[in-house]
Amino acid sequence: MSIGCRDLRVSAGGREVVAVSRLDVPAGETLAVLGPNGSGKSTLLRALAHLGGAARSGSVLLDGRTATTTELRRAVAAVLQRPVLQRATVLDNAAAGLRLRGVRRGEARHRARPWLDALGVAQLAGRDARTLSGGEAQRVAIARALAVGPRVLLLDEPFTGLDATTRTDLLADLRAALDRQRAAVLLVTHDREEARALADRTALLVNGEIRQLGPTAEVLDAPADQECATLLGFTTQLPPALTGREVLLVARPERCRPLAGSAPPPPDAVVVEGVLRRVVPLGGAFRLDLDTPAGSLTAVTTAVLTEGPGDAVRVAVAAADLRACR
Ligand SMILES: Nc1ncnc2c1ncn2[C@@H]1O[C@H](COP(=O)(O)OP(=O)(O)OP(=O)(O)O)[C@@H](O)[C@H]1O
Numbered sequence: 497m498s499i500g501c502r503d504l505r506v507s508a509g510g511r512e513v514v515a516v517s518r519l520d521v522p523a524g525e526t527l528a529v530l531g532p533n534g535s536g537k538s539t540l541l542r543a544l545a546h547l548g549g550a551a552r553s554g555s556v557l558l559d560g561r562t563a564t565t566t567e568l569r570r571a572v573a574a575v576l577q578r579p580v581l582q583r584a585t586v587l588d589n590a591a592a593g594l595r596l597r598g599v600r601r602g603e604a605r606h607r608a609r610p611w612l613d614a615l616g617v618a619q620l621a622g623r624d625a626r627t628l629s630g631g632e633a634q635r636v637a638i639a640r641a642l643a644v645g646p647r648v649l650l651l652d653e654p655f656t657g658l659d660a661t662t663r664t665d666l667l668a669d670l671r672a673a674l675d676r677q678r679a680a681v682l683l684v685t686h687d688r689e690e691a692r693a694l695a696d697r698t699a700l701l702v703n704g705e706i707r708q709l710g711p712t713a714e715v716l717d718a719p720a721d722q723e724c725a726t727l728l729g730f731t732t733q734l735p736p737a738l739t740g741r742e743v744l745l746v747a748r749p750e751r752c753r754p755l756a757g758s759a760p761p762p763p764d765a766v767v768v769e770g771v772l773r774r775v776v777p778l779g780g781a782f783r784l785d786l787d788t789p790a791g792s793l794t795a796v797t798t799a800v801l802t803e804g805p806g807d808a809v810r811v812a813v814a815a816a817d818l819r820a821c822r
Contacts, residue, residue, distance in 0.1 A: 497647035503554035528695035573646035579637030751817035752795035
């Protein structure tokens with residue numbers, strides 16, 4: 497089953513925080529919604545599930561038809577930030593979604609158990625759920641959502657607060673679990689690597705609007721505008737005044753090379769001159785902050801510079817590492 501929306505607008509605190517004219521996630525696809533803090537990701541996800549009390553207009557679609565709240569309750573399972581587990585065993589919590597849908601207790605437990613296994617927490621089945629660590633609770637909440645065999649799965653930052661190893665393991669477990677279902681999945685995240693690992697397509701949400709949408713690898717590598725560039729880590733930004741080009745050029749700071757002395761730049765590189773403001777050691781690399789006539793510029797290099805703060809520095813960025821933005 498697909499989920500989508502048309503002209504979905506949500507207001508909170510007296511202003512519009514989400515305005516999405518059109519979004520469609522087909523069955524079997526995972527769409528990541530990537531955006532900075534406060535861009536409206538959680539609000540969009542809740543609005544798609546008709547959750548929460550915010551003022552909402554427009555329509556949510558299931559299989560292309562406007563869906564009622566009752567239809568959404570039946571089709572959609574959501575894992576929200578900081579999931580709440582009941583005062584019960586882990587197995588009963590994993591079975592809770594099925595119980596809500598009218599499945600008998602024994603049957604619900606029977607169907608939930610393989611999902612605890614798939615999420616790597618089967619050994620905790622008999623534990624009181626309130627004694628779990630954050631990462632364990634997160635896994636149980638995901639198992640609870642997957643156990644109902646949802647046709648639409650909404651995940652709101654399911655990896656927040658997990659240590660790096662747990663996060664990597666859970667990403668792999670979730671990827672494998674999603675591959676077993678044909679659900680339409682919407683994953684809210686502010687982490688590019690999560691999007692890369694899980695999502696077929698990625699939407700960039702800035703100020704409540706979808707600025708860019710496409711296959712994940714393409715979107716992550718080709719920001720459409722300056723805010724998308726910042727969100728995607730293209731934080732070295734060269735305005736036309738600095739390069740003489742007609743458009744804003746952006747690059748990842750680690751792709752910018754300081755040029756030693758009078759060394760010639762690579763043939764197709766764009767070269768920018770500036771005054772070194774500071775050098776920050778970053779464990780094996782250095783972050784260089786430069787002042788240029790068109791504002792500040794950041795580069796990251798592993799080279800040890802002979803120049804210091806106040807010195808003139810030239811930075812070269814190869815054409816292949818530059819992206820043109822609106
Ligand atoms: N009940 C509310 N009252 C007032 N403002 C609200 C309310 N709910 C959300 N907002 C505002 O709406 C905007 C979007 O919030 P939302 O939680 O959707 O952002 P987000 O992209 O999920 O952020 P984060 O990455 O920090 O979780 C924020 O500016 C937030 O302060």
